[in-house]
Amino acid sequence: MAVEMNTGEAAHSRSRSDENLATLSIWAQKTMNPKFCLQVAFSAAPGINILFGASGAGKTTLLNCVAGLSTPERGRIAVAQQVLFDSKEGINVSTSRRQVGYVFQSLALFPHLTVAGNVQYGLRSRRPDERQRECGEILDSFHIGHLARRKPNEISGGERQRVALARSLVTNPCVLLLDEPLAALDSSAKAKIVADLRVWNAQHGIPILYVTHSRDEVFALGERVLVLDQGRVIADGTPHQVIRAPRNETVAQLAGFENIFDAQVTAVHEHRGTLTCRLENSSVELETPLVRAELGSRLRVAISAGDILLATAQPQGLSARNLLWGKIRGLEQRDVIVLAVVDCGVRMQVQLTLAARDSLDLCPDKGVWLIVKTHSCHLLRP
Amino acid sequence: MDWQAFWLTIRLAFLVAAILLFLGVPVAYWVTLSKWRWKFLIEAVMLLPVVMPPTVLGFYVLFALGPRSPVGRAWMALTGHTLAFTFTGLVIGSILYSFPFAVQPFSASFSAIDRTFIEASSTLGASKLQTFLRVILPLSISGLVTGVALSFAHTMGEFGVVLMVGGNIPGVTRTVSIAIYDQVQEANYAAANDLALLLLAMAFAILAVVYGLNRRIWAIWPWK
Numbered sequence: 281m282a283v284e285m286n287t288g289e290a291a292h293s294r295s296r297s298d299e300n301l302a303t304l305s306i307w308a309q310k311t312m313n314p315k316f317c318l319q320v321a322f323s324a325a326p327g328i329n330i331l332f333g334a335s336g337a338g339k340t341t342l343l344n345c346v347a348g349l350s351t352p353e354r355g356r357i358a359v360a361q362q363v364l365f366d367s368k369e370g371i372n373v374s375t376s377r378r379q380v381g382y383v384f385q386s387l388a389l390f391p392h393l394t395v396a397g398n399v400q401y402g403l404r405s406r407r408p409d410e411r412q413r414e415c416g417e418i419l420d421s422f423h424i425g426h427l428a429r430r431k432p433n434e435i436s437g438g439e440r441q442r443v444a445l446a447r448s449l450v451t452n453p454c455v456l457l458l459d460e461p462l463a464a465l466d467s468s469a470k471a472k473i474v475a476d477l478r479v480w481n482a483q484h485g486i487p488i489l490y491v492t493h494s495r496d497e498v499f500a501l502g503e504r505v506l507v508l509d510q511g512r513v514i515a516d517g518t519p520h521q522v523i524r525a526p527r528n529e530t531v532a533q534l535a536g537f538e539n540i541f542d543a544q545v546t547a548v549h550e551h552r553g554t555l556t557c558r559l560e561n562s563s564v565e566l567e568t569p570l571v572r573a574e575l576g577s578r579l580r581v582a583i584s585a586g587d588i589l590l591a592t593a594q595p596q597g598l599s600a601r602n603l604l605w606g607k608i609r610g611l612e613q614r615d616v617i618v619l620a621v622v623d624c625g626v627r628m629q630v631q632l633t634l635a636a637r638d639s640l641d642l643c644p645d646k647g648v649w650l651i652v653k654t655h656s657c658h659l660l661r662p
Numbered sequence: 663m664d665w666q667a668f669w670l671t672i673r674l675a676f677l678v679a680a681i682l683l684f685l686g687v688p689v690a691y692w693v694t695l696s697k698w699r700w701k702f703l704i705e706a707v708m709l710l711p712v713v714m715p716p717t718v719l720g721f722y723v724l725f726a727l728g729p730r731s732p733v734g735r736a737w738m739a740l741t742g743h744t745l746a747f748t749f750t751g752l753v754i755g756s757i758l759y760s761f762p763f764a765v766q767p768f769s770a771s772f773s774a775i776d777r778t779f780i781e782a783s784s785t786l787g788a789s790k791l792q793t794f795l796r797v798i799l800p801l802s803i804s805g806l807v808t809g810v811a812l813s814f815a816h817t818m819g820e821f822g823v824v825l826m827v828g829g830n831i832p833g834v835t836r837t838v839s840i841a842i843y844d845q846v847q848e849a850n851y852a853a854a855n856d857l858a859l860l861l862l863a864m865a866f867a868i869l870a871v872v873y874g875l876n877r878r879i880w881a882i883w884p885w886k
Contacts, residue, residue: 347785374784375784376787376789377787381785382781388779392800401783404788405787
């Protein structure tokens, strides 16, 4: 408990140092049930901050705490100097006064109102002409001006997402919460909406918490990502740092690392900056990057199926340090890629294109060579 | 045709349905959202008129309105006459009798509303009252229509409570259903049939309108 308090205090002081930026600082503890407790402390600068995690990791609970739809037992939530929640001071601003924009997973567009009626819903306090003007402006900036008189059930899914975004943003929120808002869209439609959102936020500069469980979305958005697992932030950084080079098994699993093995350190090469690890229950030895580990200690190794090369003849003169021979045990086509399972002492999954499968004439029981670069082997903290 | 009884019945049903709309909406909203431990007891009490013989309800209402009860005494002191066997007494008895037929459809339609609509409304700055008026009421309009129409139709057809509370005073408490009973007692089967057909036709018309309007028959089922 005391440790959590300290990290919470640290988050406060960090947010105080850059007060001129409208940074969102969150420190919250909320017990949902005896098995699940949300415990987070971080601050989010203006721009897109991705919350990544499996379902049930606490992402939506976290958003609800910021919006005031859930009340943490302890914590402090503030945007710049404006305190939304502080358990010590007894501050708990009601949802309707928090000025928090929230786009729900279901979008929650009011079915009985038109697009314009939905967008103007949060502008009740303005004069009618002002309301109309602001509604028109935001609809135009999200390219949905022509839909103003339609009902939500008369427009497409992508258009509905734009309406939901416009409805939240027109109220000039101090924080924007997006709960998997684009999950149902294809990537090009997604990219266009995100581009419009970025244009809007270039002018307004508010912190955006963007919840997703899609790895592709994390890379497409490409800014800061926080990984949530069992109610805690277990990784924080750029998508490349966090997802491409995971240092934690949960992150590796979330990030889709298909090959994760138990391993034991059999040699430490300080001068070369590498380790040799033997994969458990096999004689396979891999050269991996050097981490602080003693001879004989146990680790986990994660290798992405897309990082492994496959050859039908033994390659010569390679820079890659790991060369394994094995037999193909299965080939499974998924959409336009092929996932090959190769038994080389351990079962390794390898990702191929359709063209590669055909030109190499791959089939079950064929003998192949696997090529794995040292830095494609990610060592995970147990 | 006993038009006096007919217009009295329409007046009674109209008044009761209107009062139940204003009384039933807050009660139904409370029933839908309340997390009170003993809420189920209130719900059970409210459903009693559906399962109890109307004479039982009528008997207690008569007793409660009569000069022996505190309510009856207070009314007596205020107005100088008793509530029993008056049109006002009839309205009170009918409100209690038709209460579940208004509240059940109301609360069924309130609880059918997706909670995220309410949450979205509050993140957009709307107070609880604004959310109720601008989101919840418009989205439960079919439940409101159903509740009002059902309580109207139910009040039109009541017999036992009217007989117990109102008696049979022409122009004051003699409703169509009582008039039918009278005609049958006096073997005027043709006159009884006229009134009975009228009630049947009206009840059918009202129910047809309700079903036609919302096509959601389960919204009026009290044990959702």
